[in-house]
Amino acid sequence: MQHPEVKWAQRSSETEAEKNLLFVTINLSDIEGTPKLDLTPEKISFQATSNGKEYGFEINLFDSVLDKPIRVNRTGKGITLTLLKSTPRAEYWPRLQKEKVKLPFVIVDWSLYVDEDEQEDSVQEPNPMEGMDMPGGEGGGQMDLQAMMQQLGQAQGGGEPYRRREMTCQPSSQLDSTHYDKWLTAQAKSRHPSAIRALFPLENKPGMISLLAGKPNPETFPFENITVSLKPVSPGAPHPKLEINAGPDLAEALQYTATCGLPRLHKFVSDLQNHVHGRRCEAGEDDFAITITNGSQDAFTKACAALIEQGDYVLIESPVYTGAIPEMTIAGAQFVEIECDEQGMSAEKLAQVMDNWPQDKPRPKLVYTVPTGNNPSGASAGKQRKVDILNIARKHDFLILEDDPYYFLTFDGERVPSYFALEKQLGGERGRVLRLDSMSKVLSSGIRIGWATGPQEIIKAMDLHTSAANLQPNSTSQAIVQALFAHWGIDGLLNHVARVADFYRVKRDAFEGAAAKHMSDIASWVTPTAGMFLWLKLDCDDSNEVIKERAINNGVIALPGVVFYPTPRVTPYTRLSYSMASIEDAEEAFKRLRRTVFEYKGVEDPK
Numbered sequence: 001m002q003h004p005e006v007k008w009a010q011r012s013s014e015t016e017a018e019k020n021l022l023f024v025t026i027n028l029s030d031i032e033g034t035p036k037l038d039l040t041p042e043k044i045s046f047q048a049t050s051n052g053k054e055y056g057f058e059i060n061l062f063d064s065v066l067d068k069p070i071r072v073n074r075t076g077k078g079i080t081l082t083l084l085k086s087t088p089r090a091e092y093w094p095r096l097q098k099e100k101v102k103l104p105f106v107i108v109d110w111s112l113y114v115d116e117d118e119q120e121d122s123v124q125e126p127n128p129m130e131g132m133d134m135p136g137g138e139g140g141g142q143m144d145l146q147a148m149m150q151q152l153g154q155a156q157g158g159g160e161p162y163r164r165r166e167m168t169c170q171p172s173s174q175l176d177s178t179h180y181d182k183w184l185t186a187q188a189k190s191r192h193p194s195a196i197r198a199l200f201p202l203e204n205k206p207g208m209i210s211l212l213a214g215k216p217n218p219e220t221f222p223f224e225n226i227t228v229s230l231k232p233v234s235p236g237a238p239h240p241k242l243e244i245n246a247g248p249d250l251a252e253a254l255q256y257t258a259t260c261g262l263p264r265l266h267k268f269v270s271d272l273q274n275h276v277h278g279r280r281c282e283a284g285e286d287d288f289a290i291t292i293t294n295g296s297q298d299a300f301t302k303a304c305a306a307l308i309e310q311g312d313y314v315l316i317e318s319p320v321y322t323g324a325i326p327e328m329t330i331a332g333a334q335f336v337e338i339e340c341d342e343q344g345m346s347a348e349k350l351a352q353v354m355d356n357w358p359q360d361k362p363r364p365k366l367v368y369t370v371p372t373g374n375n376p377s378g379a380s381a382g383k384q385r386k387v388d389i390l391n392i393a394r395k396h397d398f399l400i401l402e403d404d405p406y407y408f409l410t411f412d413g414e415r416v417p418s419y420f421a422l423e424k425q426l427g428g429e430r431g432r433v434l435r436l437d438s439m440s441k442v443l444s445s446g447i448r449i450g451w452a453t454g455p456q457e458i459i460k461a462m463d464l465h466t467s468a469a470n471l472q473p474n475s476t477s478q479a480i481v482q483a484l485f486a487h488w489g490i491d492g493l494l495n496h497v498a499r500v501a502d503f504y505r506v507k508r509d510a511f512e513g514a515a516a517k518h519m520s521d522i523a524s525w526v527t528p529t530a531g532m533f534l535w536l537k538l539d540c541d542d543s544n545e546v547i548k549e550r551a552i553n554n555g556v557i558a559l560p561g562v563v564f565y566p567t568p569r570v571t572p573y574t575r576l577s578y579s580m581a582s583i584e585d586a587e588e589a590f591k592r593l594r595r596t597v598f599e600y601k602g603v604e605d606p607k
């Protein structure tokens with residue numbers, strides 16, 4: 001008999017008995033019939049059949065619980081029990097099981113995990129309305145757990161895969177976890193949790209003596225504190241200071257820490273995603289996950305490794321972010337280029353490609369898109385465009401890899417909802433969007449902080465990659481960003497990004513003004529409404545020679561359009577970045593570019 005994966009998390013309180021919760025999730029999809037689940041104060045026993053195989057376990061609990069769960073939630077992915085510990089205590093249990101042996105199938109549920117000393121601030125509580133509350137108690141009708149399992153089983157409709165929507169009348173439902181099996185690569189599936197990192201949480205248990213990891217002793221670190229002075233918000237205003245002083249905060253900043261990011265930063269990002277995209281990460285309610293990364297390129301690389309197998313078809317914008325080409329190529333992608341217009345990827349062209357997809361060809365796994373202030377085209381997709389593309393993804397069953405580092409650099413009006421937001425807003429199934437965010441363009445590109453938000457199965461594969469490749473994202477950078485976010489709060493961060501967007505709007509206006517003055521008769525472009533790029537179509541056949549050779553000799557560097565396609569071709573486009581150029585630089589650069597174009601054409605400039 002095999003063991004299903006069992007995830008657990010807990011809460012504790014010495015004074016409020018009802019806060020001593022234990023969340024136990026049995027991850028087993030497509031359970032056939034009624035599983036056998038027994039709970040005594042000391043033990044959980046489970047037996048079930050899934051896809052013709054027998055699964056089961058018996059876990060003697062570390063301490064006793066009430067023998068009736070207070071909530072049971074069964075989804076197509078498994079069963080979550082909310083249990084009440086019998087003895088209210090401030091301390092956490094050090095492990096789920098009584099015996100001091102590692103049960104390899106029992107792991108911490110990071111989606112519900114909250115540090116013992118941060119429970120007060122915790123927002124990641126499971127939705128109390130979810131699942132089925134255990135009846136009984138004073139005068140209530142008694143129903144044992146097995147009867148409840150039966151009832152939950154019947155709610156599935158005679159062995160059909162369970163749909164959460166039927167149980168909870170939610171307007172949208174999560175893609176079943178088995179759905180990701182066909183998308184995850186063999187490499188992703190073969191990764192295992194790090195033996196050391198899986199035990200990290202136990203080190204927090206009071207009284208625990210840890211001889212676990214090869215953590216360097218912080219006494220030997222030369223850093224006494226980290227103090228960062230911030231620029232004043234306005235001239236003459238004070239320079240606020242972020243101080244990470246000796247103690248737990250500094251230790252955390254300088255030490256090995258959780259693979260998915262520092263807990264407080266992770267929580268802030270979770271709140272931010274809820275605030276900005278309207279999605280709260282809650283078990284059984286909206287089952288996505290977040291992981292902090294060393295910039296979004298790190299997340300992108302890991303997403304490619306998790307999702308792209310040799311020969312897989314990948315839908316890309318044409319032109320595409322040049323930095324996306326190498327990793328996808330190495331992963332073995334076969335590129336399917338989708339034409340772009342002034343809103344980026346054309347939904348019409350995408351639909352044409354997919355509606356005519358040959359029967360005998362494996363279907364694309366994902367579309368890669370940079371929907372805001374596209375790199376290189378500068379284009380931003382409107383809401384209807386995103387809705388159309390999302391609907392095509394649903395119809396043809398592929399993922400959307402939403403790489404959105406310029407999201408906060410929207411110049412005018414409201415930001416268009418992200419794909420991640422839309423898949424919830426539209427109703428229907430969720431779990432098709434893997435969103436990548438970056439702080440590079442709004443805080444610092446050197447600080448290397450970004451995050452990925454999306455289906456748990458994919459984020460888990462990315463985390464396993466991290467735990468093998470980097471162990472964790474840079475914790476010193478995370479601690480600085482965490483201190484900054486704690487100082488600002490969400491409103492402060494949003495005020496800051498609004499100022500940054502305004503800065504680039506002014507740059508865009510000046511740059512475009514200079515382009516209009518010097519290039520309007522020999523080039524055309526679409527005004528970017530976000531980001532930092534102007535995609536200029538030169539009045540010549542091949543921008544490569546103009547830009548790569550002649551322009552450099554004339555003292556101006558830009559990127560020729562050819563680098564934004566996966567295969568070589570002749571293109572009149574060039575990408576100009578206006579993020580750094582002063583107004584004077586812009587004027588001079590366009591004069592030089594103009595001279596270069598006429599040199600290339602071999603004709604005299606009429607101006």
Ligand SMILES: Cc1ncc(COP(=O)(O)O)c(C=O)c1O
Pocket residue numbers: 294295296297298321323370375403405437438439440445449450
């Ligand atoms: C579309 C796109 N994705 C990812 C990145 C990399 O961002 P980060 O610095 O967060 O790794 C860039 C940087 O220019 C980009 O333009």
